[in-house]
Amino acid sequence: MGKGITYPVGFYANGINCGIKSNGKEDLVLIYSPSPCIASGTFTTNQFKSYSVLWSIKNIKNEIKAILINSGNANACNGQENWELTVKLIEELALKLKIDKNSILFASTGIIGERLPYEKIINGFDRLIENLSPKNNILAAKGIMTTDTFPKEYQINTGISGRKKEVYIGGMAKGAGMINPNMATMLCFITTDAVIDKKALDFALKEAVDESFNMITVDNDTSTNDTVIILANGLARNKTIHLDSPEFEIFCNSLKKLCIELAKKIASDGEGASKLIEVNVNGGWCKKDVRRVAKKVCGSLLVKTAISGANPNWGRIVAAIGSTNARIDMKNIEIKICGITVFKGKPVEYEKDKLIQLMKNKEIKIEIDLKRGNFSATAYGCDLTEDYVRINKEYS
Structure with missing residues (x-):
């Protein structure tokens, strides 16, 4: 066998x-x-x-x-x-x-x-x-x-x-x-x-x-x-x-x-990738909403590059969420990066140096709670590095 x-x-x-x-x-x-x-x-x-x-x-x-x-x-x-x-x-x-x-x-x-x-x-x-x-x-x-x-x-x-x-x-x-x-x-x-x-x-x-x-x-x-x-x-x-x-x-x-x-x-194993990104979205109004949000955040070039550089720029995540047509309300949204809460309807204080260290790991988890319902979805992706550009310049 x-x-x-x-x-x-x-x-x-x-x-x-x-x-x-x-x-x-x-x-x-x-x-x-x-x-x-x-x-x-x-x-x-x-x-x-x-x-x-x-x-x-x-x-x-x-x-x-x-x-x-x-x-x-x-x-x-x-x-x-x-x-x-x-x-x-x-x-x-x-x-x-x-x-x-x-x-x-x-x-x-x-x-x-x-x-x-x-x-x-x-x-x-x-x-x-x-x-x-x-x-x-x-x-x-x-x-x-x-x-x-x-x-x-x-x-x-x-x-x-x-x-x-x-x-x-x-x-x-x-x-x-x-x-x-x-x-x-x-x-x-x-x-x-x-x-x-x-x-x-x-x-x-x-x-x-x-x-x-x-x-x-x-x-x-x-x-x-x-x-x-x-x-x-x-x-x-x-x-x-x-x-x-x-x-x-x-x-x-x-x-x-x-x-x-x-x-x-x-x-x-994305081209040039150094990190796996997992985006978990909970509390959605419907299945379509949570899938949209998860894939939008996971696919955002700005989010990918921030993760590549271990940069906890949660604003890029919020922007990606807001660019979908999912039923959301910013004041209800909670965001965690590597288990650390960075946004809860508004900015919250967190240990930035600790989060930067955690973001140097090979697997990065982003958790988003929309607090609008009971649906959830998970998307998977990778960071975006200089190697991605090099590989695709050379591939023919």
């Missing part, structure tokens, strides 16, 4: 270098289940979707056996002929795997506007397939990276009993820049051996994504390629999970935890 994407039983993975990346690092990944899977996915809201995304949207309703992923090339905004190459590529893989082409999903990440490296990819298929293994999860996690500095994996035992085993969920993700999902390039692939119906899986994934990947922001840009896909092969042989099953809430909570942990890894 592997970890991450191959933690649930019956999933195999591999990652190789097929020549897209000139540095020899993994750039082609395959996730495979001999048993057909129910699939669910959420995809970028960008109007100029990658051809890889369009292929997956077209086929996500089918029973799925494989996901192909390449890194180093976005397969986006590169002309109609690349749609034809996409189809040919999938057809070639289907022949190699002896499965239907419509049971394969496709995802890409990398530079926009370049021709899909069709020949390099198909020439790598034999090596990719030959070494599929439950033990190659880390090669797969590395193979989806672009400007990421470390592979991102997580796995969880739901505790739901099946005839064969307990239900497991595993996943891997990538994303360092262009992260402002609804979604953004943010890729995440999740597997589970649960027996679960399609409606329940769709609902569980949407809830998990809304609380995790759609609550992270690195640079406020939305990619052409964002993708989150979950596959369920049913090999745990548990009683089928429906929307009204007692196990459904357990499955949802486990999936949500996995997605939040992966989202935090993505946020902490």
Whole structure:
């Protein structure tokens, strides 16, 4: 048994270098289940979707056996002929795997506007397939990276009993820049051996994504390629999970935890980031209000730069809150930075030197109480450093 994407039983993975990346690092990944899977996915809201995304949207309703992923090339905004190459590529893989082409999903990440490296990819298929293994999860996690500095994996035992085993969920993700999902390039692939119906899986994934990947922001840009896909092969042989099953809430909570942990890894690995920012907003009038406020504060460039410099400039947080159209009243708002109250309807005295020291830590928590209701939300992000500018000046 592997970890991450191959933690649930019956999933195999591999990652190789097929020549897209000139540095020899993994750039082609395959996730495979001999048993057909129910699939669910959420995809970028960008109007100029990658051809890889369009292929997956077209086929996500089918029973799925494989996901192909390449890194180093976005397969986006590169002309109609690349749609034809996409189809040919999938057809070639289907022949190699002896499965239907419509049971394969496709995802890409990398530079926009370049021709899909069709020949390099198909020439790598034999090596990719030959070494599929439950033990190659880390090669797969590395193979989806672009400007990421470390592979991102997580796995969880739901505790739901099946005839064969307990239900497991595993996943891997990538994303360092262009992260402002609804979604953004943010890729995440999740597997589970649960027996679960399609409606329940769709609902569980949407809830998990809304609380995790759609609550992270690195640079406020939305990619052409964002993708989150979950596959369920049913090999745990548990009683089928429906929307009204007692196990459904357990499955949802486990999936949500996995997605939040992966989202935090993505946020902490933002391009040039030195600190993870977590913004907790409580006391909102509605869910939409608290999500707006949390993401606005987390995504504020002024807040990000203040945190980078360990500068407790709470005025930037207040300004970010006020720039939303959430139902708020400044005289009710309370703000804490690293556990220290800095604002309570008006400025309050606090130990500034102590707070500056706390803000030098790698994880910074901002707590905001709107005192208007009972809703809460959490957003994740990172600070903004000089390295972010350098990385994006050099990336091409």
